[in-house]
Amino acid sequence: MAHHTSAERDRLRTLTERLGLSVSDEGIDAALDTADELGSAVPESATVERRESVGSMADDPNNALLEAYDEPRVETDEGPLSDVSVAVKDVIAVKNLSMTCGSKSFSVVPSYDATVVERLLDAGASLVGKANTDAFAFGPTGEFSEFGTVTNPVASDRVPGGSSSGSAAAVSAGTVDAALGTDTGGSVRIPAACCGVVGVKPTHRSMSRYGFVDLSPTTDCIGPLARDVETAARVLDAIRGPDVRDPSSSHVSGESATDALDKDGDLTFALLSPFVERSSDSVAATVCAVADALDAREDASVTATDLELGEIETAYPLTIATEFAWLLRQRGTIRGQGTQYTEEWRETFESFTNCLNEHIALRVLPAAYLDERTNGRSYVAAREAVTEFRRELHGLFAEFDLLLAPTLRVLPPKYGEITATEGMKNISGNTGPFSLTGNPVISVPAGESNGLPVGMQVIGPHFNDARAVRGATLIESVRDC
Numbered sequence: 001m002a003h004h005t006s007a008e009r010d011r012l013r014t015l016t017e018r019l020g021l022s023v024s025d026e027g028i029d030a031a032l033d034t035a036d037e038l039g040s041a042v043p044e045s046a047t048v049e050r051r052e053s054v055g056s057m058a059d060d061p062n063n064a065l066l067e068a069y070d071e072p073r074v075e076t077d078e079g080p081l082s083d084v085s086v087a088v089k090d091v092i093a094v095k096n097l098s099m100t101c102g103s104k105s106f107s108v109v110p111s112y113d114a115t116v117v118e119r120l121l122d123a124g125a126s127l128v129g130k131a132n133t134d135a136f137a138f139g140p141t142g143e144f145s146e147f148g149t150v151t152n153p154v155a156s157d158r159v160p161g162g163s164s165s166g167s168a169a170a171v172s173a174g175t176v177d178a179a180l181g182t183d184t185g186g187s188v189r190i191p192a193a194c195c196g197v198v199g200v201k202p203t204h205r206s207m208s209r210y211g212f213v214d215l216s217p218t219t220d221c222i223g224p225l226a227r228d229v230e231t232a233a234r235v236l237d238a239i240r241g242p243d244v245r246d247p248s249s250s251h252v253s254g255e256s257a258t259d260a261l262d263k264d265g266d267l268t269f270a271l272l273s274p275f276v277e278r279s280s281d282s283v284a285a286t287v288c289a290v291a292d293a294l295d296a297r298e299d300a301s302v303t304a305t306d307l308e309l310g311e312i313e314t315a316y317p318l319t320i321a322t323e324f325a326w327l328l329r330q331r332g333t334i335r336g337q338g339t340q341y342t343e344e345w346r347e348t349f350e351s352f353t354n355c356l357n358e359h360i361a362l363r364v365l366p367a368a369y370l371d372e373r374t375n376g377r378s379y380v381a382a383r384e385a386v387t388e389f390r391r392e393l394h395g396l397f398a399e400f401d402l403l404l405a406p407t408l409r410v411l412p413p414k415y416g417e418i419t420a421t422e423g424m425k426n427i428s429g430n431t432g433p434f435s436l437t438g439n440p441v442i443s444v445p446a447g448e449s450n451g452l453p454v455g456m457q458v459i460g461p462h463f464n465d466a467r468a469v470r471g472a473t474l475i476e477s478v479r480d481c
């Protein structure tokens with residue numbers, strides 16, 4: 001444990017109050033330690049406590065669903081998703097269903113559907129209910145929902161991954177055909193990999209986030225999870241595209257992901273060596289075996305390729321925590337709040353920042369502290385690291401069609417195992433960088449090691465989610481070879 005001066009502690013305590021957070025004395029010290037580490041001074045890391053399970057709202061063995069309709073909600077029998085049942089992560093508004101964001105301090109009943117929900121229903125999907133999530137989508141393991149941890153249906157002693165833990169578990173268990181998750185630094189891809197399903201993080205801004213509770217707006221994405229790439233692609237096509245209600249949604253619309261499923265033509269892949277080297281032997285071996293099988297196909301080639309990571313690994317925790325702290329200061333993280341929410345919601349929001357759990361507080365505080373101490377230079381440095389890394393990827397995309405990397409660096413951890421900054425890197429160190437650059441990424445099951453699922457990421461150029469879908473189908477066709 002590093003030694004901090006009382007002036008440092010006082011300063012952080014003042015900031016804690018200003019943010020409306022409540023943290024123990026130990027938490028203040030731990031946050032200072034993490035700030036030192038992120039600022040590359042003192043190498044001691046913070047610990048995070050696992051919250052106790054408090055039980056679920058629905059009768060569901062995996063605690064994957066928080067609220068379900070008696071009968072699935074269907075708006076039309078026709079449409080491309082009329083055979084698809086879906087659940088929606090509980091940070092996305094669904095009319096007349098309570099929204100908790102996985103936190104007991106936030107419960108509102110939206111009077112409207114988020115645009116992505118409207119689009120699912122317009123496409124004929126049957127909506128089953130809301131899926132459990134780590135509180136405010138903050139959490140890489142699925143252990144930080146205040147409505148109880150989610151069980152991993154394929155490995156009950158291992159975490160399901162977070163934060164879209166309920167979405168992944170519901171899909172993996174067959175409770176629904178597909179689910180919407182949200183991915184800010186890996187929250188669709190990580191649980192998809194842990195639960196052995198497909199998870200898509202679309203190109204940033206390629207769809208509307210109207211009705212979604214922001215975490216870190218420069219990286220937040222909504223994306224589908226499904227048991228196969230085809231279903232995920234169909235859901236992706238149904239929900240993507242611009243929306244006047246979310247001015248941040250881009251007017252650029254890429255090719256249809258569903259059409260890409262049947263496309264022919266050769267694909268060249270770069271297997272990103274730094275992410276493989278940082279992974280455990282079992283993860284690396286599983287991913288490399290798939291890469292070899294892919295390379296053996298006539299229409300694909302895989303080349304192990306180096307790239308400079310620069311400061312991108314530090315940029316991820318700094319970016320999301322700094323942006324979340326800004327949102328807390330503004331006391332507003334939901335799009336469309338101005339007209340759509342009731343006074344009751346406003347009051348809830350005013351008070352909820354006092355109740356953020358310690359996992360969130362201990363991740364937000366160090367970044368907020370550094371932001372203040374450096375007059376914003378810590379955030380600027382993170383953005384510069386992103387620019388550098390994006391340039392690296394740009395160079396690779398001039399040479400290769402798609403990039404490959406393991407999703408997690410380790411096999412799905414046991415409950416309570418991920419407690420420190422270093423452990424967090426094992427979970428989100430391979431996913432966070434591509435959130436920062438905004439590229440489309442699909443985590444697709446690569447096989448198993450010691451009976452545990454391993455996922456690998458297919459990374460595409462911006463707005464070419466369709467090409468990533470094609471790459472993911474090739475992986476589906478060669479795995480277990």
Ligand SMILES: NC(=O)C[C@H](N)C(=O)O
Nearest residue numbers: 139140163184185186187
């Ligand atoms: N929503 C996210 O992608 C956050 C990510 N799972 C984290 O805890 O860092």
